[in-house]
Amino acid sequence: MRNEALQAVTxxxxxxxxSHTPDVVVVGGGASGVAAAISASRSGADTLLIEQRGYMGGMGTAALVPAxxxxxxxxxxVIRGIGLExxxxxxxxAGDGFLNRYKDQLDWVPIDVETLKRVYDDAVLASGAKVLFHTVADQVLLEGERIDGLVISNKSGRSVVKAKLYIDASGDADLAALAGVPFHIGGDSGELQPGTMCYVVTGADRARFHQFLENTGEHPQLEGLVIEAQKNGDLPEGRKRISGMAWITDSVVGFNFGHIFGVDGTNAASLTSAAIEGRRLIDTQIRFLRQYVPGFEHIHLVHSGDQIGIRETRRIVGDYTLVVEDFLSMRTFEDDIARNSYYIDIHLANAGSTMTIxxxxxxxxxxxxxxxxxxxGKSNLxxxxxSVSSDRPVxxxxxxxxxCFAMGEAAGTAAAMAxxxxxxxxxxxxxELQRKLIEQGAWLGGRPGEASPVPLAAVSAVTFDDECK
Ligand SMILES: Cc1cc2nc3c(=O)[nH]c(=O)nc-3n(C[C@H](O)[C@H](O)[C@H](O)COP(=O)(O)OP(=O)(O)OC[C@H]3O[C@@H](n4cnc5c(N)ncnc54)[C@H](O)[C@@H]3O)c2cc1C
Structure with missing residues (x-):
C-alpha cells in the first residue's frame, strides 16, 4: 500500500x-464482508460495515467477476448458510427469465451485477448492520495486541472508529498489514496470479451461438476460435480459452477472458496501469468476438470493471496455515468453521507458464x-x-x-460472541461457534449419509462453466 518515497515529510x-463506536466493524463489503456483517448483526452485535466503493460485492460487482x-x-x-441465502x-x-433458467443451479450461477448490489444492500440493512460507503480504512491505532481504533477517510474528513472487534474483509488483508501482522505475498519469487478486466456485453444471440457450437463441435470455451485468432494476430498469446462466459439473459453476457500479468493489487500505480491495459485488451477481444464468433456479430460493450479483478495479494500468517497436504488429504480439524471443495486454481503468472489445477x-x-x-499477534482482529492464512496452492x-461467504459468516458470528x-x-x-453456525444453516461436514437440506445443483450445460478449466 506504500507509495514510492521521493522524499519524506512529517x-x-x-x-x-x-465518529462510530460499534461492537464490530467490518472493513470491506465483498462476499466475506457482507456475510460477516450480516452474521455479526443477526447475532446481536451493533455492526458497522465500511466500504470504499458506493456498493457492496467486491470482486463480484466492482470487478464484474461473471459468476x-x-x-x-x-x-x-457444501456452502450453505448466508452464502446460499x-x-x-x-x-x-433478477426476474423470471433468470430465475427460470438458474432456479435449480448452485454451481456457476451467473452474477446479475445490478441485482446483486441491491440484494446485498437489502440483506445487510435488514440484518440491522449499518453501512458507510465511500470510506477507506487507512490506519490502525494499536494498544499492545489490541486494535484500539481504526482511522477512516471519506468526504466528511478523517475520523476514528472505536470498535470492540475488527473484521478485516478487505481481500488484501489491509487492516492486518496496517496492524503489523506478518504476511506472504505471491509465490517464492514474488509471482502473483494475473488480473483480469472482466466486462459485460449486450446484443449477443444465444440461440445462434448454441447452434454454432452444435453444428461445429467447437469447445464451449471457444478453444478453436481463440487459437485461430491468436495465430492470425487478432488476439494476444496467452490462454487458449475463454475462462468464463456467463449468459445473464439471452443477449447479455459477462466475460472473464484473458489475463493482465504482473499486477500487484496492493500498489496503486500497478492497479492503474493494469486497468488501462485491461480496457485495451477488452477492445481487442470485442473485435475478436464480433469477427469470429457467430451470435456475437452485433455485440456492444456495456460495462467493464471499476477495477481490474485481483485474484491474489496478501496471505496473513495466522495461528494455523492451511497447506496443500491438508487439501489433498481432505483433512478435518477440531475447529472447522467451513468446508471447501473447490479445486486448486492458480492462474498462470505469465503468458508462457501453465495453470495449476x-x-x-x-x-x-x-x-x-x-x-x-x-x-x-492480534487479539481483537x-x-x-x-487473504486468510494458507499456502499459495490453498x-x-x-x-x-x-x-468467502462461509468464512465471513464464521468471522461475524465469532465477533458477536466475543x-x-x-x-x-x-x-x-x-x-459453541460451530453449534451456532450449524444452527444458522452452515454445513461443517455433518455425519456420513446426512441428507442435504437443499436440492443438488443441476450442473450447467451452458457455455460458461468455470473460471479456468
Ligand atoms: C478475474 C477473476 C475471476 C474470478 N472468478 C471467480 C468465479 O468465477 N467465481 C467465484 O466465486 N470467484 C471468482 N473469483 C474470486 C473471487 O471473486 C474473489 O477471490 C472474492 O471476491 C474475494 O472476496 P473477498 O470478500 O475476500 O474480497 P473482495 O471481493 O476483493 O472484497 C473486498 C472489499 O473490500 C473493499 N476494500 C478493500 N480495502 C479497503 C479499505 N482499505 N477500506 C475500505 N474498503 C476496502 C473493496 O472495495 C471490496 O469491496 C475471481 C476473481 C477474479 C479476480
Whole structure:
C-alpha cells in the first residue's frame, strides 16, 4: 500500500473525532464482508460495515467477476448458510427469465451485477448492520495486541472508529498489514496470479451461438476460435480459452477472458496501469468476438470493471496455515468453521507458464479451521476472505466467493460472541461457534449419509462453466 518515497515529510499530529463506536466493524463489503456483517448483526452485535466503493460485492460487482463458483462438491451443497441465502435471493430478484433458467443451479450461477448490489444492500440493512460507503480504512491505532481504533477517510474528513472487534474483509488483508501482522505475498519469487478486466456485453444471440457450437463441435470455451485468432494476430498469446462466459439473459453476457500479468493489487500505480491495459485488451477481444464468433456479430460493450479483478495479494500468517497436504488429504480439524471443495486454481503468472489445477474427488471436501482467520499477534482482529492464512496452492482454491461467504459468516458470528463476552477472538468457545453456525444453516461436514437440506445443483450445460478449466 506504500507509495514510492521521493522524499519524506512529517505531518502535524491531528486530533480526530471518534465518529462510530460499534461492537464490530467490518472493513470491506465483498462476499466475506457482507456475510460477516450480516452474521455479526443477526447475532446481536451493533455492526458497522465500511466500504470504499458506493456498493457492496467486491470482486463480484466492482470487478464484474461473471459468476459464483460452485456451492457444491458435485453431490451436495457444501456452502450453505448466508452464502446460499444470498445466491437464492439474487436469483429471485433478477426476474423470471433468470430465475427460470438458474432456479435449480448452485454451481456457476451467473452474477446479475445490478441485482446483486441491491440484494446485498437489502440483506445487510435488514440484518440491522449499518453501512458507510465511500470510506477507506487507512490506519490502525494499536494498544499492545489490541486494535484500539481504526482511522477512516471519506468526504466528511478523517475520523476514528472505536470498535470492540475488527473484521478485516478487505481481500488484501489491509487492516492486518496496517496492524503489523506478518504476511506472504505471491509465490517464492514474488509471482502473483494475473488480473483480469472482466466486462459485460449486450446484443449477443444465444440461440445462434448454441447452434454454432452444435453444428461445429467447437469447445464451449471457444478453444478453436481463440487459437485461430491468436495465430492470425487478432488476439494476444496467452490462454487458449475463454475462462468464463456467463449468459445473464439471452443477449447479455459477462466475460472473464484473458489475463493482465504482473499486477500487484496492493500498489496503486500497478492497479492503474493494469486497468488501462485491461480496457485495451477488452477492445481487442470485442473485435475478436464480433469477427469470429457467430451470435456475437452485433455485440456492444456495456460495462467493464471499476477495477481490474485481483485474484491474489496478501496471505496473513495466522495461528494455523492451511497447506496443500491438508487439501489433498481432505483433512478435518477440531475447529472447522467451513468446508471447501473447490479445486486448486492458480492462474498462470505469465503468458508462457501453465495453470495449476487440482480437483478433489466428487463428494469430497476439507475443513477450514477457525485458526486460519486469526492473525498472529492480534487479539481483537480476525481476517476473512481470500487473504486468510494458507499456502499459495490453498489460496488458489479458498479464494472463491462461496468460500468467502462461509468464512465471513464464521468471522461475524465469532465477533458477536466475543463482543457479548467482552473477550478477544481466541477466547471464543469454538464448539459453541460451530453449534451456532450449524444452527444458522452452515454445513461443517455433518455425519456420513446426512441428507442435504437443499436440492443438488443441476450442473450447467451452458457455455460458461468455470473460471479456468
Ligand atoms: C478475474 C477473476 C475471476 C474470478 N472468478 C471467480 C468465479 O468465477 N467465481 C467465484 O466465486 N470467484 C471468482 N473469483 C474470486 C473471487 O471473486 C474473489 O477471490 C472474492 O471476491 C474475494 O472476496 P473477498 O470478500 O475476500 O474480497 P473482495 O471481493 O476483493 O472484497 C473486498 C472489499 O473490500 C473493499 N476494500 C478493500 N480495502 C479497503 C479499505 N482499505 N477500506 C475500505 N474498503 C476496502 C473493496 O472495495 C471490496 O469491496 C475471481 C476473481 C477474479 C479476480
Amino acid at each position: 505531518i502535524p499530529a491531528q486530533q480526530l473525532p471518534v 459464483f463458483c460452485p456451492y457444491t462438491d458435485g453431490e451436495k451443497p 444470498l445466491l437464492e435471493k439474487m436469483k429471485h430478484a 487440482k480437483h478433489l474427488p466428487k463428494g469430497e471436501s476439507h475443513g477450514v479451521p477457525y485458526r486460519c482467520m486469526l492473525p498472529q 480476525i481476517v476473512a476472505g481470500r 489460496q488458489g482454491s479458498l479464494r472463491v466467493m462461496p468460500n 463482543a457479548e463476552a467482552d473477550c478477544g477472538f481466541r477466547e471464543v468457545p469454538v464448539r
